[in-house]
Amino acid sequence: MGDKTLETEDIPRSVINEDEPINKSLTMLPWDRFSNWIHCACVVTFDLELGQAMELIYPGHIKLTDKEKMNICYLSFPDSNSGCMGDTQFHFRIRQCPGRKPLVRAHSQYNRDCPVTLQLDDAHYYGFVYFRQTKDRSIRRGYFQKSVVLITKLPFIALFNQVISIIAPEYFDNGEPSLEAACHDIDQWPLPVPGDTLNLPIMGSVIQVRLSCRSDKLIGSVPPKYSQTHSIPAHSILPSIHEVDIYSSFLSILPHVQLLWELVLIGEPIVVMASSPTITCNTVQALVNMIAPLKFCSDFRPYFTIHDSEFREYTTKTQAPPPVILGVTNPFFAKTLQHWPHIIRIGEMGPLGSSPKLANKVKKAAALKTLDSNPGVYTRYKSFLTKDKAILKRLMKGSQLKRPVEAQNAILRRHLLELTHSFMIPLERYITSLMPLQRNISPHKGPPKLRPFETEKFIETLEQSGPQLTSGIKGDWEALYRRFFRSPNFEGWYYQRQKEVNQKLQLLHLEALSNANLSEWIADKEEVQIIDLILKIKDKLNFATHNHGLVGKESVSRLQKQLEDIVSTLPDDLQSVIKT
Amino acid sequence: MPRNKMSSVRTVISSVASDRVITKFTPAFHPDGTPYSKVNFHPKVKTACSENRTGRVGLKITKAVLVGDVAVGKTCLVNRFCHDVFDRDYKATIGVDFEVEKFSVLSIPITLQIWDTAGQERFKCIAASYYRGAQIVIVAFDLTNEESLHHTDQWMEEACASADQPVKFLLGTKKDLLSPSSYSDVEVRALKQAKKLQAEFWATSSKSGENVTDFFFRAICLSFDDTLLKELEVDTVASKQIGTIKVQKSSSDLYEKRKSNQLKCCS
Secondary structure (H helix, E strand, C coil): CCCHHHCHHHCCCCCCCCCCHHHHCCCCCCCHHHHHHCCEEEEEEEECCCEEEEEEEECCCCCCCHHHHHHHHHHCCCCCCCCCCEEEEEEEEEECCCCCCCCCHHHHHHHHHCCHHHCCCCCEEEEEEEEEEEECCCCHHHEEEEEEEEEECCCCHHHHHHHHHHHHHHHHHHCHHHHHHHHHHHCCCCCCCCCCEEEEEECCEEEEEECCCCCCCCCCCCCCCCCCCCCCCCCEECCCCCCCCHHHHHHHHHHHHHHHHHHHHCCCCEEEECCCHHHHHHHHHHHHHCCCCCCCCCCEECCCCCCCCCHHHHHCCCCCCCCCEEEECCCHHHHHCCCCCEEEECCCCCCCCCCCCCCCCCECHHHCCCCCCCCEEEECCCCCECCCHHHHHHHHHHHHCCCCHHHHHHHHHHHHHHHHHHHHHHHHHHHHHCCCCHHHCCCCCCCCCCCCCCHHHHHHHHHHHCHHHCCCCCECHHHHHHHHHCCHHHHHHHHHHHHHHHHHHHHHHHHHHHHCCHHHHHCCCCHHHHHHHHHHHHHHHHHHHHCCCCCCHHHHHHHHHHHHHHHHCCCHHHHHHHHC | CHHHHHHHHHHHHHCCCHHHEECCCCCCCCCCCCCCCCCCCCHHHHHHHHCCCCHHHCCEEEEEEEEECCCCCHHHHHHHHHHCCCCCCCCCCCCEEEEEEEEEECCEEEEEEEEEECCCHHHHHHHHHHHCCCCEEEEEEECCCHHHHHCHHHHHHHHHHHCCCCEEEEEEECHHHCCHHHHHHHHHHHHHHHHHHCCEEEECCCCCCCCHHHHHHHHHHHHHHHHHHHHHHHHHHHHHHHCCCHHHHHHHHHHHHHHHHHHHHHC
């Protein structure tokens, strides 16, 4: 049915929004705008003969590999017989099969301007699931079990949770046309541009949301600017596109929040066990978000099942556990992963605002033998930093005073942000000291590079300008840094900085080259040197076209002029060689 | 501070196209074809607008739904009004199209959402969620197709069931296809039907553009006056408790919204 309705001629002329120049281009095809947001929507059913089975993929032209389909099928259902009656919502993350097309243009543009923590990842998909399980006498075995899933690369947890909660119930009530209509609504959404406040029509209402951008202020949450000038009305305003309720997720293990922050920061393997995927996915997502604005660079699976194609890879006992964070519900994992160094066990989430029963003591991992272990953090890890009791007291008091969850979240998030900042500021400062000096940029030499990061040199700076300047938390910060340097998070951060700095240096160098008096310089040079210079300039112009928008048009045209001038000084035969 | 406020108001107004500025109450299409006797904005509304006391909940939004049989020309009507184009190539709407138009009514910025629904039977099941909270219901029929007029009863009933005491319109399309004499025949029946539906009758042509803008202006005027009056009444009651703080209202709305979302997620 989906295939039938999807032929191109059936699709109406897309409505062109004046605010989006890219959409005006004639190359915009039906479903292009849809693909900027969502890869596809799936319906997964439980077939009594086959088990989980893909019933529908929408739009029909979208291809998923068998492996992807299989993973989506298994991850769209609860993994254990833990109930989940009624409606359950959660999300998962899967590996994309290799050999796919690179990111679409809208996505690479988005990645360039969004905060690094919200970049979409070439190699993974998120799946947002709405699972319904109800008694239905008309069906053999008496149960209706079905999931609607949105597959996307964008890490907009809050947004897609909201969207699926609107779409799925409509689908269960009214069938395929509702999915078709919802996808058509999404095909009218504007581009995901960081910094923009967007209005997203979906099934008769409009979700208004602001996309964070890299230049947003980091400390303190950015007050969303719903300015009067904004044109489209909103029926529902999402305060954040990606944030999960970290306070409620950590409620039962609140005393260990700082320890968990350390574990996530240094990229330790962590498994979260709970009875429902809703709990595991929120907890895993909360863990990953803890170290923002630093990007968590390892793999993480908000919900992971024994059927996952990475199951063997991640649970093998022949190697040390990989530095990933997994959320699991199947009791089987309690045994399979009992050798993991850090296990978080979350109980049922109480009603909001109920006073939390705290698992105060860190437990030895070996204690987790039985399936019905108590909530808590099971680890032998000793924190490098001493616990900040003030923040705990503040949160506990808030809980007694029935402070709104939003406020508790803001307090906790701010605390973690400040902690991460205190940790990162010395590193950022040190990186700055590795920058070459402006006067080292010469048009006649190659662009200078960032000097290498030397661990010991950095450690030396700590005494003068370590985290103690911005944080009251005591402890062995130095040892924490040393552990951090071995983690993928450091690697990712360092790589990103190197990339940014080298790009900046390229730019400055290009600028210098375009302003230099090159014809004077080449006057007494050998032909080889002149050719070398020409190649260098060509290289620069290449860089400029690849980093479109970063390089000023004037510098580019100046450089082009320089190139032409130099080429014209060459003998004719050489000129024709150069031009080809 | 006051200067800031002024400039922000000005940007709002300047962002509204000059042909979307409404200063006069647009009259009905046919004096006998309307249940709405209003010929001007309510004095209270006028005063409120001139004193700039209208911004209680921020931006004014009006939601309009456009329904009717397949191929009566719903999308063409919207395209004529929003983009001033007419495309005779017929393409069916999948589900619902969404358009937004900004207006300034008595210097108050107001935004019209137009949800242009599909006429096909297969989309009827999902229609209710699209109708929800609509303040304007437009039931379109083809002036050259008697059958489509007969179906307006059902369309009106369905749309109004989920809407929010809407302003109702019965809108005939493709007027350009009729000779004046055959038009007057249809008009008699349409006026009768409008009376039955308690809706206001309009006859339009998306091809020539005849009455299209006037119709939408009329819809905006009626809905604006209605909504603002209701709001002003609520205000006089509510202001005793909450005072006249404008910002607080919207921020508490935001919180309520979030809270309800979260409850949904956690359940």
